[in-house]
Amino acid sequence: MEPERNNKEAAEEYAPGERLPPPEGEATLIDTDYVIGQDNLTASPLGINLDIHGKVFAISALVTVFFLFVTLAFQTQVEPLFNAIRDWLTGNLAWFFILAGNVFVLLCLGLIFSPLGRVRIGGSEADPDFSYTGWFAMLFAAGMGIGLMFYGVAEPITHFDAALAGTTAENGVRTDWSPLGGAAGDPQAAARLGMAATIFHWGLHPWAIYAVVALALALFSFNKGLPLTVRSIFYPVLGERVWGWPGHVIDMLAVFATLFGLATSLGLGASQASAGLAHLFGIPEGDVTMVLLIIGITLVATASIMLGVDKGVKRLSQVNMVLAALLMLFVIIVGPTLLILSGFFQNLWAYVAHVPALSNPFFREDANFSQGWTAFYWAWWISWSPFVGMFIARISRGRTVREFLVSVLLVPSLVSVLWMTAFGQTAINQFVADGFEGVKIAALELKLFVMLGQLPLAELTSLIGIVLVVVFFITSSDSGSLVIDTITAGGKVDAPKPQRVFWALIEGAIAIALLLGGGLVALQAMTVSTGLxxxxxxxxxxxxxxxGLLSEPRG
Amino acid sequence: MYHRIMVPIDLAHVDALEPALQVAGDIARLYGAKIWYVSVTANTPGPVARTPADYEKKLTAFAMQQGVEHGQQFESRVLISHDPVADLEDLLVQSIAEIGADLVVMQTHLPRKLDALLPAHGGKVATRAPVSVLLVRS
Structure with missing residues (x-):
């Protein structure tokens, strides 16, 4: 076979020195000499084609192996260290995370109403790549599905419980975990506060975090013609230097956060799914079950990315969306229907009423809540944002900025409110109206199943719950592998297939190693630290x- | 015998396509057929082109150059995909019908062990195409 020419020559030959045609319709491309993939290594060891960004791939891989080794070998030493880093960050910099979160929300809301909202991603004439249903399904499945399954019951009841118990103080420092001032002895107020706090953590703020990354990437990739990789966001600040080391470091950090974010979630998710299986069917909880679950999840995720975005990821996400919607409808219909429906509006109102206080970054009295919950969540969402944001960017071409923000910010937030109301309000009601304490005292990972246990057809719905947990992990894992592959291929989405398979398998392997060797929680703490x-x-x-938007034509 | 010949093109690897281009040109001359150069590309910026429109322009330029070289009639067509690696074969097979091609001439590599797991694009198109497919090995 003849040696392949490098891409730069190929590009030069067919349009020597000409002005770049814009994407569909008008858009303002950035003029750069950088050719995507110019720093890539291409090789075919053992007949497997590879096309990778040498530095980003090699160093991310080495750093990953290093952290894995250190965590496994010096578990007892690193766990306190990683936890201390996380606690220091969420403790001392809580104000920074909370303040930044507010900036993201305000920017997104502002853009919806500004004339910049008319700019279309992909050029003024671009057509959307995906229908609304496919798009929404993938938004949720990649970024939040698993959390909604898990915390839908657990979080509202936990805040409710803490708020109901009221505040306690020691030497003038609050030791309780209740949000704001709590609501001692008032179940109605405690329920409202608990729901508002939960919605605060699952509503506008997390979606604004994702939306900022996604919009920035989509804009600089589809309108400005830069590679689809995190460093492109920095072009307005660093200029051509983003193609050098500053850019490499940004991309590596994104790979690192995504890989460990996914692997630790995969490990923790497997322990939760296995707890559910034990609770339901008495399947012995243990390493064997969890390793089998991870292997299963990894294999299905691998198949899904082999099939690609349309035939794999999208279909799986849609199936999951339908199942999740059915489960929610079931809870609404069989549970306290009227309470949930009226609760939706009451909770939305409670959220609006409490959000100024909840999102206040300074002089917080509820240090445990604002640092341990809010700042931790913000750091966690932010550490996931390169991955979820980049995936959202990839599937959002052809939407206007306004349409994008309404769909990535407002609609998902409302769905979160409905979901949290259906699951949380039902659980709170079981305690307040029926005096059932099961959900309150159950372990975190079992709360969903205990709540469903009080409704009819518990075995079936709990099984659907476990399936949903597992499939949401698959849909996070497959989209995550695509993202890591694109970043480590210097922004090419058409790198050879074995590479994406490699990343999916590596994620599963890391999750298994951490599960068996210990250190899941420690590494999760480390991942949260990348939030800073x-x-x-x-x-x-x-x-x-x-x-970027200011220089775009406003359709 | 043949009226419309479809030739899948990857502008990033044009040199490797030389044998297929030669064969397609010869067959087109023999039967007075028209050649359709077809490319599948990502909607994200890539090495060859930073926008889909840019890719289209470059493929047209490439087709014109080929037309001059081989002296046959030609058309070009770019198919845009969110995930070209996964959707390549589907789009090419679909394109055969859309163009009304009666022959596909496609460059491919020698068989290798890994083909059982990751079959070559050419082979997959051949198993699914409703028309004759000539796989030209390098």
Whole structure:
């Protein structure tokens, strides 16, 4: 076979020195000499084609192996260290995370109403790549599905419980975990506060975090013609330097956060699914069950990415959306229907009423809640944002900025409110109206199943619950592998298939190693710590979005 | 015998396509057929082109150059995909019907062990195409 020419020559030959035609319709491309993939290595060892960004791939892989080794070998030493880092960050920098979260929400809401909202991603004439249903299904499945399954019951009841118990103080420092001032002895107020706090954590703020990354990436990739990789967001700030080491570091950090974020979630998710299986069917809980679950999840995710975005990821996400919607409808119809429906509006109102206080970054009295819950959540969402944001960016071409933000910010937030109301309100009602304490005292990972246990057809719905948990993991794992593959291929989405398979398998392997060797929780703490550098990335993203949008034609 | 010949093109690997281009050109001359150069590309910026429109322009330029070289009639067509690696064969097979092609001339590599797991694009198109497919090995 003849040696392949490099891409730069190929590109030069067919359009020597000409102005780049814009994407569909008008858009303002960035003029750069960088050719996507120019720093890539291509090789075919053992007949497997590879096309990778040498530095980003090699160093991310080495750093990953290093952290894995350190975590497994020096578990007892690193666990306190990683936890201390996380606690220090969420403790001392809680104000920074909370403040940044507010900036993201305000920017997104502002853009919806500004004339910049008319800009279309992919050029003024671009057609949307996906229908609304396919798009929504993938938004949820990649970014939040698993959390909604898990915390839908657990979080409202936990906040309710803490708020009902009221505040306690020791030497003038609050030791309770209730949000704001709590609601001692008032179940109605405690329920409202608990729901507002939960919605705060699952509503506008997390989706704004995802939306900022997604919008910045989509804009700089589809309208500006830069590679679909995190470093492109920095172009307005760093200029051509993003193609050098500053850009490499940003991309590596994104790979690292995505890989460990997914692997630790996969490990924790497997332990939760196995707890559910034990609770339901008495299947012995243990390493064997969990390893089998991870292997199963990884294999299905691998098949899904082999089939690609349309035939794999999208279909799986849609199946899951239908199942999740059915489960929610079931809870609404069989549970306290009127309470849930009226609760939807009451909780929405409670959220609006409490959100100024909940999102206040300074002088918080509820230190445990604002640091242990809110700041931890923000750091966690932010560490997931490169992955979820990049996946959302990839599937959002052809939407206007306004349409994008309404669909990525407002609609998902409302769905979160409905979901949390259906599951949380039902659980709270079981305690308040029926005096059932099961959900309150159950372990975190069992609360959903205990709540469903009080409704008819418990075995069936619990089984659907477990299936949903598992499939949501698959849909996070497959979209995550696609994202890591694209970043490590220098922004090419058409790198050879074995690479994406490699990343999916690596994720499963890391999850199994951590599960058996210990250190899942420690590494999760480490992953949350990447939330700090990424908060800076997101703030730059806000600037880049405004700067980028200002130069675009407003359809 | 043949009226419309479809030739899948990857502008990033044009040199490797030379044998297929030669064969397609010869057959087209023999039967007075028209050649359709078809490319599947990502909607995201890539090495060859930073926008789909840019890719289209480059493929047209490539087709014109081929037309001059081989002296046959030609058309070009770009298919845009969110996930070209996964959707390549589907789009090519679909394109055969859309163009009304009666022959596909496609470059491919020698068989290798891994084909059982990851079959070559050419082979997969051949198993599914409703028309004759000539796989040209390098």
């Amino acid at each position: 550098p990424f908060t800076l990335v997101l703030l730059v993203g806000c600037y880049a979005i405004i700067k």
